[in-house]
Amino acid sequence: GDSxxxxxxxxxxxxxxxxxINCTYTATGYPSLFxxxxxxxxxxxxxxxxxxxxxxxxNKGFEATYRKETTSFHLEKGSVQVSDxxxxxxxxxxxxxxxxxxxxxxxxxxxxxx
Amino acid sequence: xxxxxxxxxxxICKSGTSVKIECRSLDFQATTMFxxxxxxxxxxxxxxxxxxxxxxxxxxxxxxxKFLINHASLTLSTLTVTSAHPEDSSFYICSxxxxxxxxxxxxxxxxxSVL
Numbered sequence: 001g002d003s004x005x006x007x008x009x010x011x012x013x014x015x016x017x018x019x020x021i022n023c024t025y026t027a028t029g030y031p032s033l034f035x036x037x038x039x040x041x042x043x044x045x046x047x048x049x050x051x052x053x054x055x056x057x058x059n060k061g062f063e064a065t066y067r068k069e070t071t072s073f074h075l076e077k078g079s080v081q082v083s084d085x086x087x088x089x090x091x092x093x094x095x096x097x098x099x100x101x102x103x104x105x106x107x108x109x110x111x112x113x114x
Numbered sequence: 115x116x117x118x119x120x121x122x123x124x125x126i127c128k129s130g131t132s133v134k135i136e137c138r139s140l141d142f143q144a145t146t147m148f149x150x151x152x153x154x155x156x157x158x159x160x161x162x163x164x165x166x167x168x169x170x171x172x173x174x175x176x177x178x179x180k181f182l183i184n185h186a187s188l189t190l191s192t193l194t195v196t197s198a199h200p201e202d203s204s205f206y207i208c209s210x211x212x213x214x215x216x217x218x219x220x221x222x223x224x225x226x227s228v229l
Contacts (some may be wrong), residue, residue: 004157036220043118043220044207089158102218104150104158 002027006090006105013080013112021075021108023064023090031092033057033066033073034102038087047075047088085112117141118210120221127198128229135193135224137208143188144210148218149181152205164191198228 006023013019025031032051036044048057053068062077075088090105117140127133137147145166152158162183163171170183180202182194191210195202208221 008155038220041123041222043120043222044209045220046218102160106155106157107152 002031002092002094002103004090004092004103004105006088006108008106009087009109011108011110013110015082015112015114016079017112019075019077019080019084019110021088021090021110023073023075023105025071025073025090025092027071027092027094029094031094033064034091034093035062035064035073035075036089036091036104038089038107040086044089080110080112082112082114085110118208118219118221120208120224122224123222124225124227126227126229129199130197133195133198133226135195135206135208135226137191137193137210137221139189139210139219142210142212144191145188145213146211147185147191148209148211149183149191149193150207150209152207158207195226198226200228202226203228 003026007021034049035047037047038044048059050057050066053066056065064073064075066073087107087109089107091102093102119138119140121136125133147164149161150158151161160173161176164183164185166185166188172178180196185191203226205223205225207223209218211218
């Protein structure tokens with residue numbers, strides 16, 4: 001079945017460092033791909049998404065490109081801030097982009113130190 | 115923006131007791147809510163889909179008689195873990211789907227520890 005694999009954390013970076021969190025997926029169809037972020041004490045929030053191959057999702061300085069050839073959707077940011085410390089979840093939906101049937105990865109904890 | 119409130123955030127209970135977790139959509143009506151759980155170092159997994167006024171739809175491998183879901187109003191869904199055992203210890207998260215533009219909003223989760 002469909003699945004999402006993302007790198008294990010925690011990832012610890014200094015402020016202004018570059019971030020990459022790897023995410024790869026397995027799907028039978030043409031899924032939509034998502035990154036969600038969970039800040040401490042809050043619910044998951046949609047960070048960005050891409051609905052077809054070569055699409056790039058971006059938000060708050062984060063980017064991820066839908067790579068069909070490598071079945072990947074890596075999350076990147078050029079310069080992280082302390083406020084980016086959170087858990088990041090990669091997810092896919094194989095239902096035309098509908099968010100009601102999301103398949104998540106394990107989540108990656110990012111800790112940014114000043 | 116839309117807010118989903120989930121309570122309690124943390125609960126510790128004895129084996130054999132039942133635990134109820136509430137999920138409320140605070141500023142919108144949610145005809146559909148979802149319940150997930152995440153065991154340590156595993157993926158966040160969908161347990162069930164809850165539709166207001168009808169029976170919940172459970173994912174394969176989730177016991178419907180153990181995880182009772184009630185969605186009696188458009189703003190409230192509850193998950194009751196009946197006769198909880200240590201293996202039910204997990205992080206439970208709810209989410210709610212808005213009706214108009216089908217956006218999904220998540221609660222902050224409940225960490226259940228069964229002793």
